[in-house]
Structure formats: C-alpha cells, structure tokens
Amino acid sequence: MSKEKIVEGGRAWPSANVLLTIGVVVVAIIVFGGVLLSGGDDQPQGSPTASDSVLLNENSHRLTDAGDNAVTVVEFLDFQCPACAGYYRNITADVEQDYGNRITFVVRNFPLDNHSLALPAAQAAEAAGMQGKYAEMYHALYENYEQWAVNEDGDQLSDDEDRARAAFDSFAEEIGLDVDRFHADMASDAVAERIEADKADGEKAQVTGTPTLFINGERFTPSGETFAEVKQQFREKLDAELAQ
Amino acid sequence: MSDTRVTPASSERTDAPGEGPLGRIVRWLYLIGGSIGLLASFVLMVEKIALIENPSYVPTCSLNPVLSCGSVMTTPQAAAFGVANPLLGITGFAIIVTVGVVLTIGFRPPRWFWLALQAGTTFGVLFVHWLIWQSLYTIGALCPYCMVVWAVTIPLFWYTTLHNLERGHFSRGASGPGAVLARYHSFVLALWFVAIIALIAVRFWDYWVTLV
Numbered sequence: 001m002s003k004e005k006i007v008e009g010g011r012a013w014p015s016a017n018v019l020l021t022i023g024v025v026v027v028a029i030i031v032f033g034g035v036l037l038s039g040g041d042d043q044p045q046g047s048p049t050a051s052d053s054v055l056l057n058e059n060s061h062r063l064t065d066a067g068d069n070a071v072t073v074v075e076f077l078d079f080q081c082p083a084c085a086g087y088y089r090n091i092t093a094d095v096e097q098d099y100g101n102r103i104t105f106v107v108r109n110f111p112l113d114n115h116s117l118a119l120p121a122a123q124a125a126e127a128a129g130m131q132g133k134y135a136e137m138y139h140a141l142y143e144n145y146e147q148w149a150v151n152e153d154g155d156q157l158s159d160d161e162d163r164a165r166a167a168f169d170s171f172a173e174e175i176g177l178d179v180d181r182f183h184a185d186m187a188s189d190a191v192a193e194r195i196e197a198d199k200a201d202g203e204k205a206q207v208t209g210t211p212t213l214f215i216n217g218e219r220f221t222p223s224g225e226t227f228a229e230v231k232q233q234f235r236e237k238l239d240a241e242l243a244q
Numbered sequence: 245m246s247d248t249r250v251t252p253a254s255s256e257r258t259d260a261p262g263e264g265p266l267g268r269i270v271r272w273l274y275l276i277g278g279s280i281g282l283l284a285s286f287v288l289m290v291e292k293i294a295l296i297e298n299p300s301y302v303p304t305c306s307l308n309p310v311l312s313c314g315s316v317m318t319t320p321q322a323a324a325f326g327v328a329n330p331l332l333g334i335t336g337f338a339i340i341v342t343v344g345v346v347l348t349i350g351f352r353p354p355r356w357f358w359l360a361l362q363a364g365t366t367f368g369v370l371f372v373h374w375l376i377w378q379s380l381y382t383i384g385a386l387c388p389y390c391m392v393v394w395a396v397t398i399p400l401f402w403y404t405t406l407h408n409l410e411r412g413h414f415s416r417g418a419s420g421p422g423a424v425l426a427r428y429h430s431f432v433l434a435l436w437f438v439a440i441i442a443l444i445a446v447r448f449w450d451y452w453v454t455l456v
Contacts (some may be wrong), residue, residue, distance in 0.1 A: 021430040024431060028434075209312060
C-alpha cells in the first residue's frame with residue numbers, strides 16, 4: 001500500500017515490513033497456486049462426477065423410469081428454494097414430459113437450513129411416497145408453490161409452518177392419500193432417515209446448493225443467464241447423452 | 245504514490261503536527277477504502293430491493309452455487325439486527341468517507357473523535373468476522389459484494405487501531421506495543437488476509453479445483 005523507504009547515507013532500503021509483506025504474499029501465492037494446480041486431493045479434473053451409487057439407489061424416487069441403462073438425471077432439490085421452483089417451472093417439468101419414456105429422472109432431497117419449510121415439504125413428499133404417490137406430491141408442491149412456500153404478499157419466503165401444513169393436507173386429499181397415515185408418516189423416523197440419507201449422499205456428491213443436477217453422473221453446470229438459455233443447454237446435454 | 249521520507253538526524257517528526265506517521269495511510273484508507281465499502285453496500289442494498297420486489301430475481305453476483313449473493317441475501321444473517329445489513333454499511337461507510345475528506349482538508353480530530361472511530365471500526369470488524377464465519381460454515385456460500393466489504397473493513401479497523409495506539413489515544417501515555425505493530429503494519433495485515441483466504445480455500449476446495 002505505501003512504499004516506505006528509510007534513506008540513510010543516500011542508500012534506500014525497503015523496510016523489514018515491506019520485505020515481510022512481500023514474503024507473505026509470495027508464499028501464499030506459491031502455496032495456494034501450487035496445491036490447486038497440482039490437482040490437490042486427487043480430485044478429477046473437469047466437470048465433477050459422482051459415482052452412481054451415491055447419486056441414486058434402488059429406493060430413490062423416480063419421476064420417470066426408463067430402466068437402469070437409460071440416461072439418468074438426478075436432481076438434488078429443496079422444495080422451498082426459489083431457484084428450484086424456477087427450474088421446475090422453466091426446465092424440469094417440460095423435460096419430464098418431453099423425455100419421459102427415454103430417461104430416468106431421479107429426485108433427491110437436499111433441504112437447506114435457511115429455508116424453514118423445506119424440511120416439512122420434503123417430509124410431505126416422502127410421506128406421499130410411502131403411499132406410492134411421491135411424484136404426485138412433488139408436482140403438487142411445485143405447482144402450488146405460492147400457496148405455501150412464499151408469504152401471502154408473495155414477496156418473501158414464508159416461515160408459516162401451519163399454513164404450509166394445511167396446504168400439504170389439501171394436496172394429500174387431492175391426490176387421494178390416506179391423510180391420517182400421511183400425517184403419521186410425515187413425523188416418522190423412516191421419513192426422517194430417508195431425508196438424512198439423501199442429504200448425506202448429496203454431501204458426498206459435493207452438492208452445496210440447490211438445485212444441483214447430474215446427467216449420467218456428471219454435474220450439470222449451466223453458464224446461461226436466463227432460464228431459456230439454461231433450458232437449451234440442459235436439453236442439448238440430454239440429447240447428446242441420448243445420442244451416444 | 246512512492247514517497248521518500250527523509251529521517252532527519254534530530255529524529256523529529258516530519259508529519260504535520262497532530263498527524264502521526266500512520267496518519268497519511270489512515271487518511272487515504274478512509275477515502276478510498278470507505279468509498280469502495282460504500283459502493284459495495286449501496287449495490288447490495290439495490291440488489292436486496294430488487295429481490296424483495298421480485299423473489300425470483302437473480303442478483304448480478306449469483307454466479308454459481310458457491311459465489312451466490314442470492315442465497316446469502318435471503319438468510320436471517322443478512323438482517324442480523326433486524327434491518328438489512330447493507331443499511332449499516334451505507335451509514336458507516338458514508339461516515340468513514342466523510343472523515344477521510346475532513347482529514348484531508350486538515351482537520352486534526354481530538355482524542356474522543358478518534359476513540360469514536362475506534363468504536364465504530366471495532367464493531368465493524370467484529371460484525372464482519374461473524375459474517376465470514378456464518379457465510380463459510382452456516383450458509384455455505386460466498387457473496388462477492390459482501391467480500392468486498394470484508395476486505396475494506398479489516399484494514400479500516402487495523403489502521404485506525406494502530407494510529408490510535410501510536411498516538412497514545414488509549415492510555416494517554418507512551419505508545420507501547422503499538423510501536424512494534426506499527427513497524428510491521430502491512431505484514432500483519434497480509435497475514436490476516438492470508439488466514440481468511442486460506443479458510444475460504446479449504447472450505448470450498450471441491451469447487452475451486454473444478455475451475456483449473
């Protein structure tokens with residue numbers, strides 16, 4: 001920041017402070033740069049991939065199922081996250097429809113701590129899954145996102161759990177669930193364990209935010225600014241995988 | 245800005261009376277650092293308002309899952325005192341810039357004024373370190389504009405403290421440990437920054453390696 005020189009007998013010396021500062025910066029650059037460039041931790045280069053066993057297992061919920069050898073999309077999501085709802089509305093709902101019989105689309109829970117209704121919503125979806133209606137509840141939660149995930153003015157994420165639970169009950173009735181059993185399952189250990197297992201797998205797959213999508217085990221990293229661009233990238237990637 | 249300070253044989257201070265050797269650094273830091281902090285807070289507030297108006301708005305600094313203002317700005321930590329944090333930043337940095345201007349004009353503040361600046365920058369630096377902690381280990385995302393604020397708040401605190409130590413504002417006595425710290429001022433600051441960068445590097449290692 002300031003170059004200090006002590007002038008003694010006409011010779012200029014950088015002060016010990018300047019030398020030490022330069023030393024720290026140089027050492028830091030060498031250490032960080034060196035470890036990073038040497039591909040530290042033996043991480044694979046390029047797009048990170050995650051092994052299939054971490055991304056999905058036989059119990060994972062499938063929105064569409066084209067068999068084990070089909071192109072597989074795995075989405076880690078948080079039902080209350082606005083970006084996930086945006087992905088649903090703009091990208092994944094269409095993908096599910098258009099590619100339905102050709103791909104296997106797996107949904108995993110990754111409720112984030114800063115979304116207070118994400119966990120109850122994940123419990124609702126899992127509890128519906130206990131009665132074989134996971135996909136129906138998944139659709140109901142996103143189609144009616146405004147009814148429970150955001151406040152009544154629609155300008156902020158909601159933290160009104162009673163309102164959300166009432167909405168989940170109405171979805172449960174609409175899709176024909178046994179509501180008493182639905183309530184019991186939502187609070188059950190089995191549902192809690194499923195959600196925890198999904199989160200643990202997400203962490204192993206280095207998921208840090210939502211939505212995170214994997215196509216055939218490779219993380220989808222969009223570069224587009226708009227949903228339209230991301231959607232196009234996503235479909236191009238899917239088409240490329242399907243063509244192989 | 246290269247400046248050659250001639251140390252006279254009599255070891256008299258060459259600085260203007262009332263401004264210690266660190267005074268020049270403090271003055272420039274308040275002007276430039278304060279302006280950068282003010283700009284960053286202002287932009288964050290603008291983004292926050294855009295996000296309130298439209299919850300699906302994607303802030304300009306939401307680049308990917310790690311560098312993501314959106315996921316940081318919607319957390320409770322983003323309004324730690326009940327109001328949006330950038331409001332505190334706009335208020336605080338506006339004061340800092342103003343102080344930088346009046347110092348440049350030649351105002352030589354009394355001791356109480358420096359102690360008030362010490363209180364303000366100390367609050368700022370404590371708050372910023374709490375936010376760094378929350379951002380890294382609770383939220384798990386980084387907000388680039390917020391990091392600009394971190395980067396200016398730390399030197400503002402550091403040089404205010406050194407200046408106050410060096411001027412004896414804390415004890416009215418001799419400068420004490422301040423003299424040693426002041427001699428190695430930028431070295432200590434560099435260590436401080438490297439420590440934080442190391443924490444960020446380790447926390448998001450999996451992400452950084454995907455970039456090379």
